[in-house]
Amino acid sequence: MTDNNTTASATPVTVLGLGLMGQALADAFLKAGHPTTVWNRTASKADRLVAGGARSAPTVADAVRAGSLTVVCVTDYAAVRDLLGASDVDLAGTTLVNLTSGDSAQARETARWAGERGARYLDGAIMAVPPVIGTAEAMILHSGPRSVFEEYASTLGALGTLTHLGEDHGLASLYDVAGLAMMWGVLNAWLQGTALLRTAGVDAATYAPFARQIAAVVAEWLPGYAEQIDRGSFPAEVSALETDARAMTHLIEESEAVGVNAELPKLFKAMADRAIAAGHGAEQYPVLIEEFTKPADA
Ligand code: NAP
Numbered sequence: 001m002t003d004n005n006t007t008a009s010a011t012p013v014t015v016l017g018l019g020l021m022g023q024a025l026a027d028a029f030l031k032a033g034h035p036t037t038v039w040n041r042t043a044s045k046a047d048r049l050v051a052g053g054a055r056s057a058p059t060v061a062d063a064v065r066a067g068s069l070t071v072v073c074v075t076d077y078a079a080v081r082d083l084l085g086a087s088d089v090d091l092a093g094t095t096l097v098n099l100t101s102g103d104s105a106q107a108r109e110t111a112r113w114a115g116e117r118g119a120r121y122l123d124g125a126i127m128a129v130p131p132v133i134g135t136a137e138a139m140i141l142h143s144g145p146r147s148v149f150e151e152y153a154s155t156l157g158a159l160g161t162l163t164h165l166g167e168d169h170g171l172a173s174l175y176d177v178a179g180l181a182m183m184w185g186v187l188n189a190w191l192q193g194t195a196l197l198r199t200a201g202v203d204a205a206t207y208a209p210f211a212r213q214i215a216a217v218v219a220e221w222l223p224g225y226a227e228q229i230d231r232g233s234f235p236a237e238v239s240a241l242e243t244d245a246r247a248m249t250h251l252i253e254e255s256e257a258v259g260v261n262a263e264l265p266k267l268f269k270a271m272a273d274r275a276i277a278a279g280h281g282a283e284q285y286p287v288l289i290e291e292f293t294k295p296a297d298a
Helices: 020-031 043-051 060-066 077-084 104-116 146-156 171-198 204-231 241-258 263-280 285-292
Strands: 013-016 036-039 069-072 095-098 120-127 139-143 161-164
Touching (some): 013 020, 020 036, 020 043, 036 043, 036 060, 069 077, 077 095, 077 104, 095 104, 095 146, 104 120, 104 171, 120 171, 139 146, 146 161, 171 204, 171 263, 204 285, 241 285, 263 285
Parallel strands (some): 013 036, 013 069, 095 120, 139 161
16 A cells, blocks of 8 residues: 555545445545545445445535545446436546446546546556455556546555556556456466366366466566567577477367367467467467467458
């Protein structure tokens, strides 16, 4: 969490949306001593927070008027526009922080939409689950004007550890989906290995520590591989792509031989084969970025 709370010890904050995440956000603001106004479409979800010191606003318009900072966290961007687009809601002069998940185009469009209504707008992505909100473990990403972020960083710091990614409003959502790609990539690879080992009677718990170690070793490769990508030069310092592709064949053949799903290894192999056909077989694995950088049918 940011720890320079001296200038924002009592910033009036409004939280719109009291689902699982919105309730956790409101709790954290209250705990940090910010006068907190809340609103939710289903009004009863405010009851517990009101008992804890929050004020429940009867309408979105009233809620937005109450805080100098309005944080919105609802299901999706369509819901954000629904509730803030009501004719009686005046956004002029407000600072709006949207922590709803979505994609980068929605974030940029909502920034434009809010700007037309006179609001200052920061987008954000919460890379954490509700129970850790309010602790340093909660990673919260922001994008949009740095001046707005800096003005409210100490208040927003009540929610977790903040990072300002840049002025482009779409960045928080892009990092969010990039993080999802990482998460599902690792989990799917682990499930593939677990399915293989179970055919030999090795249970998931036995394999998990081994898989964790492999994931940690591979994670160490990322900075060096990233340098190759940024330089656009992929000398095979450790292994050539064609060597990896041969090992992928073993993975596919093993999966098919023991009767487990081979779709994922076949996808790896198809991408590697295309890069090899394009003349990159003697280069190192991150040369595959060229396959990832274009649509599948290009
Ligand atoms: P949730 O528990 O399903 O709550 C959804 C909230 O959105 C409720 O307050 C709901 O109001 C409100 N809502 C939906 N449509 C609305 C509309 N048209 N008008 C007004 N309010 C509307 O979801 P959540 O877990 O709090 O997630 C909220 C956001 O945080 C999502 O974008 C999610 O991706 C993101 N997030 C969640 C987590 C997590 O672990 N939960 C983690 C990271 C990010 P009602 O109560 O009236 O239905």
